[in-house]
Amino acid sequence: xxxxxxxxxxxxxxxxxxxxxxxxxxxxxxxxxxxxxxxxxxxxxxxxxxxxxxxxxxxxxxxxxxxxxxxxxxxxxxxxxxxxxxxxxxxxxxxxxxxxxxxxxxxxxxxxxxxxxxxxxxxxxxxxxxxxxxxxxxxxxxxxxxxxxxxxxxxxxxxxxxxxxxxxxxxxxxxxxxxxxxxxxxxxxxxxxxxxxxxxxxxxxxxxxxxxxxxxxxxxxxxxxxxxxxxxxxxxxxxxxxxxxxxxxxxxxxxxxxxxxxxxxxxxxxxxxxxxxxxxxxxxxxxxxxxxxxxxx
Numbered sequence: 001x002x003x004x005x006x007x008x009x010x011x012x013x014x015x016x017x018x019x020x021x022x023x024x025x026x027x028x029x030x031x032x033x034x035x036x037x038x039x040x041x042x043x044x045x046x047x048x049x050x051x052x053x054x055x056x057x058x059x060x061x062x063x064x065x066x067x068x069x070x071x072x073x074x075x076x077x078x079x080x081x082x083x084x085x086x087x088x089x090x091x092x093x094x095x096x097x098x099x100x101x102x103x104x105x106x107x108x109x110x111x112x113x114x115x116x117x118x119x120x121x122x123x124x125x126x127x128x129x130x131x132x133x134x135x136x137x138x139x140x141x142x143x144x145x146x147x148x149x150x151x152x153x154x155x156x157x158x159x160x161x162x163x164x165x166x167x168x169x170x171x172x173x174x175x176x177x178x179x180x181x182x183x184x185x186x187x188x189x190x191x192x193x194x195x196x197x198x199x200x201x202x203x204x205x206x207x208x209x210x211x212x213x214x215x216x217x218x219x220x221x222x223x224x225x226x227x228x229x230x231x232x233x234x235x236x237x238x239x240x241x242x243x244x245x246x247x248x249x250x251x252x253x254x255x256x257x258x259x260x261x262x263x264x265x266x267x268x269x270x271x272x273x274x275x276x277x278x279x280x281x282x283x284x285x286x287x288x289x290x291x292x293x294x295x296x297x
């Protein structure tokens with residue numbers, strides 16, 4: 001496998017001291033936007049000279065970013081955050097190596113990887129907030145009670161939510177990814193076959209596929225008390241060989257006791273029916289389908 005994820009490529013070259021300092025910076029970022037060098041020194045147990053040398057190396061390796069103001073401080077880069085998460089997944093014997101990228105999006109990146117038995121698996125790397133802190137508004141419920149947050153804590157919280165939802169669904173027969181493990185903002189899962197529905201040009205039986213999606217929505221709602229909240233043609237994968245679908249991307253999922261659960265459910269299917277109507281000329285009545293899903297019909 002050719003490694004295209006920088007945090008994975010650089011990981012093998014990091015010393016234990018460098019990893020320890022990266023960890024210290026991450027810990028200190030929970031209290032402020034930057035980690036002061038003097039605090040890194042205090043918590044790491046290294047001398048000031050040693051810390052200055054190590055952070056300088058990590059800065060050159062683009063795992064930390066230096067800031068100078070009222071004090072000299074450092075923050076993580078996403079490459080540094082990736083390296084910390086991948087190091088933990090390696091130590092837990094979940095991920096042995098990382099390969100090429102499968103897809104890069106606004107809020108997540110997908111990479112092929114291998115486990116310790118040389119099976120191909122996939123990594124979902126949450127990047128929530130990478131493009132803009134407007135993403136924070138969409139995730140504001142994740143941040144309740146948080147005095148300070150960063151793009152890193154937001155990505156981790158979003159990943160944690162998705163992992164917890166998918167773990168709840170692991171025993172179901174729904175077409176969702178199988179969870180293998182998680183650390184920080186990275187989820188390890190089995191390989192999911194298929195391409196995004198939006199990229200499919202020839203769908204054999206579009207009505208049958210839409211009916212399947214509605215039934216999955218009904219099972220999610222009634223058996224597991226979950227609304228996907230981002231059920232779009234980008235988050236449904238179609239496997240042409242099996243004429244089957246898989247549902248992905250659950251970080252925005254909510255429970256049915258959410259005050260806006262039914263409105264969000266209606267929004268999901270309204271958007272999806274618009275897509276099916278324009279592309280395959282199938283557009284059921286949203287109100288009827290929502291009533292069917294929630295059990296009113």
